[in-house]
Every structure is written in structure tokens, then in C-alpha cells.
Amino acid sequence: MLRNLLNQIERMIFMFTRDSGLVKIWFAAVLNGTYTYSQVPNLSNLREVVGEVLTEMGYDITEPNN
Structure with missing residues (x-):
């Protein structure tokens, strides 16, 4: 719970x-x-942002080795 709060902050x-x-x-x-x-x-x-940019370039971020 504390970790979640710290992430939000x-x-x-x-x-x-x-x-x-x-x-x-x-x-x-x-x-x-x-x-x-x-x-x-x-x-x-x-x-999240790196994943968005990679996905736009056609990189499959769902692959286990990626």
C-alpha cells in the first residue's frame, strides 16, 4: 500500500x-x-512511454524475449 502511494506521488x-x-x-x-x-x-x-514508442515502430513488446 505504501509503495502504491509512493508510485502515485x-x-x-x-x-x-x-x-x-x-x-x-x-x-x-x-x-x-x-x-x-x-x-x-x-x-x-x-x-509505459518506451512501450508506446516501440509499438508505434512495429516492435512487439508482448514477446517474452523483447
């Missing part, structure tokens, strides 16, 4: 956008195979 304080530098770094790292989508940190909405 974190989301209110800092939200990533597709133009955020960290989103661009993780997007590139997953796209070129350095990391998999499942390795993108669950930090605020980072994983």
Missing part, C-alpha cells in the same frame, strides 16, 4: 514524455538489442 511529480532523454535512450537500447523491453526500469511512466 512519483507519477504526479515527474512524468516522462516521448521527448524525454531517458525515453530516447531506452528506446534506442531496446531497438538495437542491447536491452529487452522487460529490462526497461519501472520508473514512474518510463516503461
Whole structure:
């Protein structure tokens, strides 16, 4: 419960956008195979935004090895 509350506060304080530098770094790292989508940190909405951008590029984020 406390972790959930902290996550909500974190989301209110800092939200990533597709133009955020960290989103661009993780997007590139997953796209070129350095990391998999499942390795993108669950930090605020980072994983969600990276997943959206990857999906728009045709990358299947539902595959276990991605």
C-alpha cells in the first residue's frame, strides 16, 4: 500500500514524455538489442512511454524475449 502511494506521488511529480532523454535512450537500447523491453526500469511512466514508442515502430513488446 505504501509503495502504491509512493508510485502515485512519483507519477504526479515527474512524468516522462516521448521527448524525454531517458525515453530516447531506452528506446534506442531496446531497438538495437542491447536491452529487452522487460529490462526497461519501472520508473514512474518510463516503461509505459518506451512501450508506446516501440509499438508505434512495429516492435512487439508482448514477446517474452523483447
